[in-house]
Amino acid sequence: MRRVVHGPRPEAVPTLITRACLVVGLLDIAAGAFPRFRHSRMHTLAEVLPGTLGPFAAALALSSGVLLLLLAHGLRRRKRRAWRAAVVLLPIGACAQFAYRHSFAGVVIPLVLLWVLAKHRAQFDALPDPRSRWRALANFVVMGAGSIMIGLLIVSVHPRRIVGDPSLADRLQHVLYGLFGLDGPLDYTGSASRTVGVSLGALGMITALTTVYFAFRPEHPAARLAEDDESRLRALLDKHGARDSLGHFALRRDKGVVFSPSGKAAVCYRVVSGVMLASGDPIGDVEAWPGAIERFMDEARAHSWTPAVMGCSETGGEVWTRETGLDALELGDEAVVDVADFSLTGRAMRNVRQMVKRIERAGYETRVRRVRDLGPAELDRIRRAADDWRGTDTERGFSMALGRIGDAADGDCLIATAHKSDADGPGPFGDLRAVLHFVPWGDAGVSLDLMRRDRAADPGMNELLIVAALQAAPKLGISHVSLNFAMFRSALARGEKIGAGPVLRAWRGLLVFLSRWFQIESLYRFNAKFRPRWEPRFVVYRSSKDLPRIGWAAMRAEGFVNMRMPGLLRRRTPEPRPCAHTRREEEASAA
Structure with a gap:
């Protein structure tokens, strides 16, 4: 019965x-x-x-x-x-x-x-x-x-x-x-x-x-990346880092991590406004992903956090939805340039070609090097310049940002710099005028981390440095370069075509309007200049009613919403905290 x-x-x-x-x-x-x-x-x-x-x-x-x-x-x-x-x-x-x-x-x-x-x-x-x-x-x-x-x-x-x-x-x-x-x-x-x-x-x-x-009240510290966890993640990236262009961003030190029972896969996350926000695909062996995802969901249930994933690939989205029953929604596209196919020739590259030549005639030169090939003094100058040229009070980025430059452990990162000796003398950072920072994507790729330039420099610095990095890539053993992530790229592209329906045109109009405050259309236009191939990225969520909350948490994590408080109310830098699953194992072994 x-x-x-x-x-x-x-x-x-x-x-x-x-x-x-x-x-x-x-x-x-x-x-x-x-x-x-x-x-x-x-x-x-x-x-x-x-x-x-x-x-x-x-x-x-x-x-x-x-x-x-x-x-x-x-x-x-x-x-x-x-x-x-x-x-x-x-x-x-x-x-x-x-x-x-x-x-x-x-x-x-x-x-x-x-x-x-x-x-x-x-x-x-x-x-x-x-x-x-x-x-x-x-x-x-x-x-x-x-x-x-x-x-x-x-x-x-x-x-x-x-x-x-x-x-x-x-x-x-x-x-x-x-x-x-x-x-x-x-x-x-x-x-x-x-x-x-x-x-x-x-x-x-x-x-x-x-x-x-x-x-x-007594503090309950946020999860942070401990040194041992970072070492384990780097070992996984050495073996499987070529699979996902966002893999190296898992090494942000303001993230927590849960590992699969076998230790062959991991999911990195940050908790923002009650949302347990992972970014990119799990790190490590694809066959071990389900174990890491299960640990992630256990941690979310233990704290009653809302689970969500920002910017996972199509393969990652399929595994997440299959293992958890969550839903996936296309968030946008990542621009990936294959170095072998890149060229400044042709009508499609005319604007970029003319801009680069004009800047070069103005006396700018570029240098593309690995972090390990730069001296401490130059690295310090680049860090100070990047901080000074930052357009916001807080560092932006979470899913596609490392949050640091020139760390000794990041020797494989790539730095492209633009220099110009002005007649008026060197600036506060010498002849340095712009910086691009790339993180490794396996052994044969890099992903763009940040773009910074002197506001007084000539426009087109970012285009100049991207072209310089792409042209120097073969000598550095790089075959593919991931550029910026363009949110809702397909809607913007389809909405401007002939025959687009009223709903699609209205959606595109809303995105263009929001671009006044968020770099939606401008990032898409900038990426499209380099004729990339577009790789879709997805957001994974539990219920459609959670999407506004996830969106708010993502905006806070990416730095678009600044929640910094006065000094007396700021939380001190917490010690690394083990996940709930690890704490339960420690309590069981102690008993």
Whole structure:
């Protein structure tokens, strides 16, 4: 016989409890904000309570409701600490409802939810996230705005007890004073003054305490690439690095890594806004990829992170979707130039050819060398120039950026530089005017990492250096060069062709509009100059509703959204943290 399942599916329980918690939180806020009713069945029983308990019960109900709303996100993500806090707050809110509003429903509903939480305790087992101090400032802004709105509600729901007819400015001033525990310009008759004052003071205290908690709580460090892990990754890249042009970018030291049980494959990732974001294909033997992917998914489940992969190849996307049941969506195309087929001759290369010749006539010369062939002084000059010429406050890049130049361990990286001796004398970095940095792609390829140039130099520096790198490639044993990644390239290309439909043209128009802030069309046009072959890249995701969150996490990881906080709120550089799977193995061996 078929077994009949009663109640919701286990995986749906956290979502249902989260919704119920939101309802209870709003009820608690309403209970603390609005005057109590005197026609409740429980009023007679509540009359035996001390009269001074009412204002404090209102503030307690209000505080419990606000904190329950803050905990809702953690409950939805099955966080153990959010469960513990909710178990404490629910009975407190129920007691406050009884003492102030004398509401039967306000007591029973939180207690029923408390029973449900206790029954489904096993569903809330997710480990903590890496902690970022920027949440303290975010909490202060959100809580401050919410407290002002709730405060305006509190001071306005006692119209019959307000002396006079205060303006909105007077009410706002009273709220701001009350959040700091001071008396405002409004006068109330009876006990309303005490109730309003205590409630506003409670809101201000909750705002201050939660902000202090986020700013100074003990840190749970983010995963980072340890020296031993980096050595293991380099060994895998030596054997299998030619398979993926993004493989070397796995050596970014702000990434974590999980290895397959055999150690023959690995997935590198970073956690951003609750999204466990991998980039490119797994590193290592393709046959060992499923084991590394399984470890990646185990880590995501252990922390209740949203798994996602940015920029994997078609083969990588097929393995990810087959092994995990995730979906894949084409994100854009990578431009790859085959050195043997590259030439400046022909009508198609006319613009590039003319630009390069014009710059060369202006007195520029180029040099293309391996990092190991450069001296320490020149490497230092190139690093300083690259930092100075960076157009943003923070280093951009994640999936196709290494995040460093001239490291001793990266001797195979390629640096192309442009030089010019000006009549006015050397600049702050000597005769250096532009830099391109490439990382290895196996033994016979390189991938473009960064492009930097002096803003005062002649335009066309990037084109000049790419051509120089392609022309020098045969002597360096390089047969293929990966250039920039062009997002939504196929949509831009098809949308401008004759016969494109209205939907495709509208989509292309939106991309062109967004290119004012993000280099979407400009990167596509720049890459297309060199007549590359286009290799599709994909984003792998669990559900379409996760795409906005994944997009936000990717923008933060790539540096398009700067979340750097003032020095006091910045997290110190954490020590490397082992993954959840490794910690479980260590605990088992210790036992």
